[in-house]
Amino acid sequence: MTNAPDAQTDGRIVAVHGGIVDVLFPSSAQGPDIDDLLYADDIAMQVMSFVEGGAARCIALASVQGLGLGTAVRATGGPVLVPVGEAVLGRMLDMFGAPLDGEPAPVTEERRSIHRAPPRLSERRLHAEVLETGIKAIDLLAPIERGGKTGLFGGAGVGKTVLLSELIHNTVEHHDGVSLFCGIGERSREAEELWREMGDAGVRDRMTMVFGQMNESPGVRFLVGKSALTMAEWFRDDREQDVLLLIDNVFRYVQAGSEVSGMMGRMPSRVGYQPTLATELATLQERIASTRKGAITSIQAVYVPADDFTDPAAAHIFSHLSASVVLSRKRASEGLYPAVDPLASSSVMLTPGVVGQRHYDIARAVRRTLAEYEDLRDIIAMLGIEELSAHDRAVVARARRLERFLTQPFATVSASTGAGGKLVPLDATLKGCETILSQDSFERPESDYYMIGALPETEVAA
Numbered sequence: 450m451t452n453a454p455d456a457q458t459d460g461r462i463v464a465v466h467g468g469i470v471d472v473l474f475p476s477s478a479q480g481p482d483i484d485d486l487l488y489a490d491d492i493a494m495q496v497m498s499f500v501e502g503g504a505a506r507c508i509a510l511a512s513v514q515g516l517g518l519g520t521a522v523r524a525t526g527g528p529v530l531v532p533v534g535e536a537v538l539g540r541m542l543d544m545f546g547a548p549l550d551g552e553p554a555p556v557t558e559e560r561r562s563i564h565r566a567p568p569r570l571s572e573r574r575l576h577a578e579v580l581e582t583g584i585k586a587i588d589l590l591a592p593i594e595r596g597g598k599t600g601l602f603g604g605a606g607v608g609k610t611v612l613l614s615e616l617i618h619n620t621v622e623h624h625d626g627v628s629l630f631c632g633i634g635e636r637s638r639e640a641e642e643l644w645r646e647m648g649d650a651g652v653r654d655r656m657t658m659v660f661g662q663m664n665e666s667p668g669v670r671f672l673v674g675k676s677a678l679t680m681a682e683w684f685r686d687d688r689e690q691d692v693l694l695l696i697d698n699v700f701r702y703v704q705a706g707s708e709v710s711g712m713m714g715r716m717p718s719r720v721g722y723q724p725t726l727a728t729e730l731a732t733l734q735e736r737i738a739s740t741r742k743g744a745i746t747s748i749q750a751v752y753v754p755a756d757d758f759t760d761p762a763a764a765h766i767f768s769h770l771s772a773s774v775v776l777s778r779k780r781a782s783e784g785l786y787p788a789v790d791p792l793a794s795s796s797v798m799l800t801p802g803v804v805g806q807r808h809y810d811i812a813r814a815v816r817r818t819l820a821e822y823e824d825l826r827d828i829i830a831m832l833g834i835e836e837l838s839a840h841d842r843a844v845v846a847r848a849r850r851l852e853r854f855l856t857q858p859f860a861t862v863s864a865s866t867g868a869g870g871k872l873v874p875l876d877a878t879l880k881g882c883e884t885i886l887s888q889d890s891f892e893r894p895e896s897d898y899y900m901i902g903a904l905p906e907t908e909v910a911a
């Protein structure tokens with residue numbers, strides 16, 4: 450364990466229930482504070498509150514097997530500290546900054562508390578600059594803000610992890626600063642795959658990966674995001690670098706908070722979530738901020754339980770973001786990958802002032818065409834396409850081609866799809882959409898627009 454116990458005062462365990470441990474310190478000694486790190490044997494735990502009788506109620510940060518009443522507890526005199534500095538780059542670490550990659554522990558000059566205040570409003574900076582991703586549907590309809598927060602929303606298995614991996618693939622290489630990946634409560638296998646991919650892409654030396662995956666205790670999943678952020682803040686504040694912060698999956702942070710809350714015996718609130726959901730989420734999200742020293746651009750995968758976008762966790766996460774990419778099950782089931790829902794996805798960047806009038810107009814026209822097609826679907830299903838007017842038939846032809854044009858082969862799944870990944874510059878995306886929107890009838894079949902990159906030069910309107 451890297452947060453070596455540095456005994457100050459000794460307490461004794463007076464109760465263990467689930468992952469919650471109550472510790473009583475002698476009244477003569479000065480007991481620990483909230484958020485302090487304690488050790489019982491080598492099992493770490495964090496003080497969450499104080500209960501009647503003066504015992505410190507702690508959340509265990511490992512399995513509590515073997516802990517019994519009366520076990521001695523050492524207080525470290527402070528909170529969880531993680532190493533911050535250049536030495537964390539190229540490493541795969543856990544929430545304590547201890548290695549998961551089999552290498553020696555990173556040695557840094559400083560270790561910092563994972564509980565930190567967000568930057569003051571006066572220190573924050575807005576960028577109003579777009580981060581181009583080469584993914585058509587995102588660059589066109591939900592442009593990512595450099596220095597802002599983007600969410601990738603979707604239910605189980607609609608392609609959040611694949612899309613996040615592709616975004617890492619497309620942006621990390623061209624990113625000037627460092628990248629930090631934080632895995633919260635997802636599968637460990639995915640973490641290892643990503644670690645290997647980053648090695649293959651040769652970007653590992655500018656990247657740190659911090660994991661608290663689904664096999665870890667709720668306490669770890671609740672705190673690992675703060676560990677990763679503390680490392681990211683060092684690069685922003687002390688090195689004045691830009692940081693790309695990728696989180697998979699931020700819903701698991703809320704879920705871990707709800708498990709912790711339940712274990713602490715707090716009464717649940719709406720849909721069974723913790724009453725402190727909004728505050729907990731804000732303490733994490735408010736720290737992901739861009740300041741005058743450096744920007745933190747964050748892309749967060751958000752699991753949406755039962756595809757219900759009104760779920761309190763999803764709804765609260767929405768409110769912190771500058772761009773929301775919503776993945777739809779319907780599109781995924783039709784094989785229209787990435788399954789970006791063009792009508793539900795949005796970005797504060799999509800205004801004429803930021804992306805320019807042309808981009809704005811094309812995005813609106815694409816949305817309008819797809820929305821009109823949505824309205825016509827029922828009529829087509831009941832009466833057949835022949836019953837539509839010539840105008841409506843042209844709308845359908847354009848919409849179906851646009852839907853297909855907004856699909857794209859991804860490099861990260863090229864092994865399973867057999868097609869190489871394609872990066873599309875924004876200008877080619879705009880030209881392609883303009884070309885489709887300008888036509889009433891098409892020579893080539895819809896399938897020619899499916900899983901391609903840019904439209905062929907010969908076809909693009911001048």
Ligand SMILES: Nc1ncnc2c1ncn2[C@@H]1O[C@H](COP(=O)(O)OP(=O)(O)OP(=O)(O)O)[C@@H](O)[C@H]1O
Nearest residue numbers: 603604605606607608609610611612786787859862
């Ligand atoms: N862009 C894509 N191109 C081709 N196939 C894709 C694409 N995106 C997703 N898929 C398919 O969908 C599957 C599920 O994707 P992914 O693991 O990213 O979903 P998820 O939303 O992260 O799921 P979970 O919530 O279970 O983690 C992939 O294994 C792949 O077969």
